[in-house]
Amino acid sequence: MPHHFTPLKLVAALPVILLGLASLWPSLLCAQNPLTGFPAEYLSPPSINHWFGTDQFGRDVLARVVYGSFSTLSSAILAVGISLLWAIPAGLLAGLGSVHVERAILACADIVLSIPEIFLSLSIITLIGPGAAHVALAVGASQAAGFVRMIHTEVARIRASEYIESAAGMGATFSQIILRHVLPNSLNPALALASLRLGTAILAISTICFLGYGPPPPSPEWGLMITEGRDYLSTAWWITTFPGLAIIFAAWTTNLVSHAIRRPL
C-alpha cells in the first residue's frame, strides 16, 4: 500500500507532534517557569494567565505539565532502551545457541516473567534508591524478560526459514548470517513491541513516582504532581486533573505510534 499524506493522517499525527514539541521545546508551549512560583498567587483556578491554574506554591500547572513530558518520556524511552540492551543479546543467544543455552535463557526469562512487574521494579528501586534514572532502570529491567522471549521466537522463526538454510548452503559464515539476515529481520517486530511497551513504561514509571520512589520534588513529574496535588483535590481539582490527563494523552500517543510502525510490516 503506497503512503500518501492525507489530511486525516495529519490530524492523527498531531498528538505525536504536540508530545514531541512539549518534551523537546517546552518553552514554545508555555512561558512560565515550572520550578519557581509566586506564593502570592497560590491555588488560583484556571484563567487566561494560568490555563491550568496554579498549585499550592503559586507555580503554573500548565508549565509543570509541559516540562514534565520530557521527564516522563525520557525515562520511558530509557526504560525501553535498557530492556532492549539486555534482551537483544539474550534473545539472540537463545535463538541461535545450543539447546542447553536456549533452555537456560528461557528458563531464566520464565522465572523473571512469573514475578509481577510491579514487585520486581519496587524491589529494584529499594535496592538502588529513588530517582528518575533509577526508576527507568527498574522498570526497564523488569520488562526485559518479555522482550527476550519475543526476540527468541522471532530469531527461531527466521532461523528455521528456508532462506537462511539456503544462505548457509551457499557457504555464508555464521556471523554473516546473523548480521545480514537474522538481526535485521527480528529487529522490526522488536521495535514495534518496543514502541507499544513505551506506553506501558510511561504508566509504570508514573505509578512508581506516585508511590514516592521517583525524582525528588520540586521536579515536574506527572506521577509526583498527582501525589502532591491530591491533598488539594477537594478545593483545587486542577492540580491533579491535568497531570492525569497528560499521562493518558502520552500513553495513547505512543499507542498510535506503535500502530503506525506495525501496520506496514
Added chain:
Amino acid sequence: MYFQRHIFSAKLSIPLMLVWSTFCVSPALFCATPAHAEISVHHGGTLLYLEKQAHKSLYPPAGGFYPNGGILAQITDRLTWQNTQTLAIEPWLATSWQINADSTIYTFELRSGITFSDGTPVDAASIALNFDTYGKGSKALHLPPSEVINNYDHSEVVGPLTVRFYFSKPSPGFLQGTSVIGSGIVSPRTLHMPLEQWGEGHNIIGSGPFVVQDEVPGKSTTLQARHDYNWGPGELAPQGPAKLEQIRILVVPEDSIRIGAFLSGQADFIREVEAYDENQITRSGNLLYAPSTRGVNDSIVFRPDNDKVADVRVRLALLRATDRQEILHTLFSPRYPLARSILAGNTQGFQDHSSELYYSPTEAKYLLDKAGWLLASDGWRYKNGKILSLGIHVSAPHPQSRSMLVLLAQQWRKIGVKLNILTGSPAMVVLDDLDPQTTPLYQAEVGRADPDVLKSAYYPTNRNVLLQKGGQSQHVQHFTDPECNQLLLAVASETDPLRRLRYVADIQSLILKNSYSIPIFEEPQVYAGSTHVHDMRFEAVGRPVFYRAWLDTP
C-alpha cells in the same frame, strides 16, 4: 427520657437553662460545646476515629510515636498525671510520693483496689517490674530502655502498695517521667513478652479505661470500655467508667481521604488536619482541636560533621536566609505559632530568642561570602570546586514537611544554596538520616513538657539529632560538642529546680549561638471532631484522651 424531654420543651428551657448552668461546674462543657450545653451526657455508642498512621509497637516507651501513644493513652494508666493547664504533677495510680534531697530515691504509695484488665491487681511488685524494664530495658526480650528515665538503678518493694526506686545519679526528671505515656503501666505477664509481640494490641494488658478488643494489624483497632474502671486522674473527674462503649480506630494514611470521609459524615474524629483543610472543617460547622505538643519545636537541624555545614557562618547564613514568616503564612495557619527558641513557649524553661531569629538575605549573602562560598555564574555557590548543596529527607510525621522543604528550597535558592529534597522508602530514610554526608540537614521535633526533652533530642546516645560522635551512627567522623553534652547531662541530673532551669536556658543559648538549629514553628497536633463529639480532652503533649468523651447520637 420522658422527664428530659419535658425539661427542654421550649417554654421551660430558658429558666431551667439558668439553673442548669449554675449547677454545672465542668468548664470544658462550656468551652467545647457552648451551643449544645442543653444536651445531656449520653452513655454508650461507638466513636469512629481516623488515624493517619498504624501503630507499630505498644511497648509504652515507644509511645512517642503518635499512633502508639494514641492507643496507649486509652489502655494504660500512669503513676502520675501531668495537669494540662498548670503542668503540675498530680496523683493517679500513685496517691502520694516522697523524693529524697538529691533526687536519687523515689517512694510511691499506690492506690488500692486497682486491677489490670485480666483481673490481676496493680501492686507494688508489678509497678517495680514495669520500671525495672523501662529503666534498664531487657536484652533477652529485645526491649530497649525508656528515653524518659535517666540514671535508673533498681527498685524495691517496700510494702504491698509501696514501691521505691533507686537511681545511681540524681534523676530530677523522673517524677514527670512517670506521667508520660511512655511510662504506662502494664501487667507483669505483658512484660515477659519479647518486643516482637508488643505489636498486637490484645497482648497488652493495662489498667486503663479501655481494652483492645479486636484488631486488624496495620488497619484498625477496636477499643472496648472497661465497666469496672473507677480510678481516673483528678483532672478528668468524676470517677467512673468511660462514657463511650467503643472506639473504632481506623488507619487512613491519605490526608484527602481522611478529610473527605470526615466532611461527608463517615467519621466522628480525625487526627492530623493540615492547615489548608482547616477552613473546610470550620466552615462545615465541625470543631478543630489543636493541642500543643510542647517540647522541642519543629526545626531544621544541622549535622556539623559534614564539612559543608561545619562552619558556624554557613549555618547562621542559612538561618538568615530562611523566611519563617513566609513559610507560616503560605503553608500554615495561626494554630502554628512561630518558634521563638528551640523549645516551645509553653515548655518549662523556655527563653525567648526571637530577636536572634530574624530574616536577612543580605546578611546571609555576606556571611557566605566571608565563609568562602562564592556565587558562580550558574547562580549557585561554590568553594574549592564543590557546590553548596545540602540534602534533607522529607519527614513523614511532621505536618506538610514536603511542602515546607519545597518552599525552603525556593528561599535558599535566592542566596545560591541548593537544598536537595530527598525521598525514599522509610527504611532508606532511617539509614540516610544516620549519615551526615548524605543528610547534613534533618527535620526534628520531640514532644514532652519537661526540659529533659532537650537531652532526648540532642544527647548522642538518645535521638542525637545533630549526629555527634558516640551515637548509633557509624558514619560520624569527628563532630562532638562536649560543652553541650555536659549541659544536657546536667539538666537530666540537677536536683535544684532553679539551677536546672538555668541550665535549660544555657542550652538554648548555646544551640542558637552555634546555629545548630533553625527553629520554624511550635508544632500542634490538629484534630477535627464532629459536633456530636463532646468533652474531648488531650494530655499534656497533645495525645487524645477519650476517657471523658461522649457522643450525643445513640
Added chain:
Amino acid sequence: MTRYLFTRTLHAIFVLWGAFTLSFILLQVMPGDAVLVKFQDPELGLNPQQIADMRATYGADESAITQYIHVLGRTLHGNLGYSIETGLPVGHMLQAAYPTTLRLAIISFAGAIILSITFCTLALLLSEHVTGRYIASFISAIPGITSGIPVFWLEIVAIQLVSFHWKLIPVVGLSGWSAVFLPGLALAIPISAPLAQVFMTTAKRVQQLPFIDVLRARGLSPFRILCSHIIPNAFPPTLTVSGLVFGEILAGAVVTETVFGLDGLGQLAQQAVASQDVAVLQAIILISVAGFISIGLLSEFIQPLLDPRIGRNGQQRKY
C-alpha cells in the same frame, strides 16, 4: 497427556524455586536489613552495641548461604517466617490479607469482562449500519485510551466524586464485598482495555469467516449471529491474555489498596518494600508467582474445553 502434565508441573516447580531464589538474592543485597532499620529508629534511642546484639539474636549476621538454606528449608515446611516490622507470623498476615485482594480481583475481573463484551458488542452491532460505522470506529478506539489511564489517578478522582461529592458510597469503615466495590469498578476500567482489544480482533476475524456469511444468508439477525456465534467463538482466545490481566490486577491491587487503604496483599507488599521486611515481601512474591503459574496452567487446560475448534490434542483446527 500425563507426560505433558508431568513436565508442566515440573517446570512450574522449577519456576517457583527460581523466583524464590531471585527474590532472596534481590532482597539480601539491600543496603540495610529490616532489623537494622527497625532498631535504628531514633525514637528508640539504642546504641550501636545494643543494635548489634539485636541483629545477632535475629540471625541477621549469618552468611547469605546459611540464611538461604535456613529460609528455603523453613519455607518448604510451610513456615513463612515472622515479619520483623509487626512481629506477626507472615502466614497469619497473608491469611488476613488475601480475601480482600481476591474479592478485589474477582470484582475487577468480572467488571472488566462485562465492560469489554459490552464495548465490543456495541462496536460490532453499530458497524453493521452505514451511519453507525463512524460511531463504531470511535468506540473501538476507546480501549486504546482507557489502557493508558493511570489507575491511581482514576481512583483518586472516583473517591472524590462518588464518595465525597455525590455521597453514594462511603470509603472508610467498610468490610467485605462493600469495601472492594468502588475500587473494583475503578480498577476494571483500565483492565478491560487489553481484554477488549484482543476480543475485538478475534471477533472481527470470526466475523469474516464463511460460516457467518452462510448464517447471514439464512436471514439470521445480526444480533443473534453476534450473541450465539461470534462471541462464543471469539471469547476463548481472549483467555490467553489472562496471565497478562493477572499481572495487571496485581499491579492494580498494589496501587488500589494503597489509595483506598484496603488491607490486602498489595498494601502488604507496598509496606514490606517500604520497611524492607524481607520475609513478608518474599512470601507475597512466592504467592503471586504461584498464582501466575496456576492461572497459566488453568487457561491452557480450560481453553480446549471451551473452544470446540481446538482438538483434544491441543492442535488448533485451521479455519
